Amino acid sequence: MLPLLAAAALLPGALLPSGVAAQPATQTTAADPQMAKVLADPRRDKDRARDAWRHPAETLAFFRIKPGMTVADYMPSGGWYTRVLVPYLGDGGRYIGIGPSLTALPEAGRQRWADFGTRFPANAAGWTGVAADRIPAFTLDAVPADLKGKVDRVIIMREVHNMWPGNLLYSDLAAIRAMLKEDGLLGIEEHRARPDAPASYTLGTMGYMREADVIALVEAHGFRLVGKSEVNANPKDSANWPDGVWTLPPSLTLKDKDREKYQAIGESDRMTLLFAKR
Template sequence: MKTMLTAMIAPLALVAMPAMADHHAALHPMASDPAMDNAAPQSAVQDAGRTADAVRDIWRHPAETLAFFQVKPGMTVIDYMPAGGWYTRVLVPYLGAQGRYIGLTPDAARSDDARSAQYFAGLPGKFAQELPKWNLAGAPVMTVASDAPDLAAYEGRVDRALIFREMHNLFRSGLINNELTRIRALLTDEGMLGIVQHRAGPSAPASYTEGSKGYLRQKDVVALVEAHGFDLVDSSEINANPRDTANHPAGVWELSPNFSTKRNAELEPIGESDRMTLLFRKRS
């Protein structure tokens, strides 16, 4: 997958912590102020065009999460595997005309799994096809696979890379080494990587945390990312959900919003998954 699909969005002038899960203590003490100013991302989150998306805010906390990741207007930001564009519709207006949004997708040819490779290969085209329907204004938007030659122009120029609920896919498809190495090369010397990921219990067995259930242990994610040239700066319980036992036989997809099994009545009160929220800095 060597082609790059680019869509430019017309500029628009920029408008602009939660309960702890007892069984998931943070790996490091909070280094940043929990009362950090998130007024700017909150303005983007409150946009009238997000009516359908906003029902998930109670579980995903986009304003607080972007503030924790220290994302600012005017930055160049990678949104890794943006899929249905839930965070795209917050980030594009928030970053503004002076920023840049890069929807980065995996190098499908490196996947260990043929089915995953086929899915990854179709992501840039699918995203580009859906993008005009969202009628976004703000940062220019690019969708590109991580193996695209054109991406070389952005090496050392990206301020933030954000991976929302996709680390398990990178892990189970054998892509984690290639993709984290690529992301590190794209970040500036002071660039940072923000990760939100479905969180397994600290003693969850290997059979449940190899990626196919959607859940990973927090200490494993930290170890994997640090092994690829990053240092953990901070962790947060912004997206924690102590109601989630993280032991569902069919994985995280049993919960909202997927409800992949017929246990909806039992599982709906839980809400979405318990999630770790981690911030890393590129190691020099």
């Protein structure tokens, strides 16, 4: 059984948007048989080793994601959460892959993401067995007009440290805010630096960011924090590695040097945050 949802709570005095109910601080797959079925699917056999660090059932429950919703996944990369969300949202739901605004990227980035709208649906179809035409994908400067204000949830999983130094926060958070319904929510997971970490270590290039900085940056772009969860916390991570977060699993960039030490620590300490539009 996956760990219980740890210390997931609304902030004192924080109100969720109308129609979004607070949930208990403990929820497991036993309470959600659909999620349990998704996580046990053979298509996830290679993904499952990371469940102990990423806590998908508890994380998505904290983000108030339910079957039937429309959920957009920012920079979905290799599709780890795609393989969870596409089947979990079901036939009545909709999963959307979203990439960064091409206009905000340097030339190399534009070339990398230019074909995202056609490449990602085909990849996602192979990962999930769902037809590509049911898994739309867009860069954020090409979101169809009829999708704006129609999305229930957007998730940004360990990408704020790329958005911040890449000058993507303004363009992409503005576009994400426009996609969300009035009662829509933005869920963010990010590698967490120590509160006293120097700016030289928390500008994104080491993978870690201070929780206070992430909250301030997101709130400055039209959101308000409504909840935090410690479900993805890892107190063993000192978050001060000279080679950044990639020192730890799964990257293990130092290869065999102190490999057992880093494997024993596990994946990074992470903040898990929930925001509403303001």
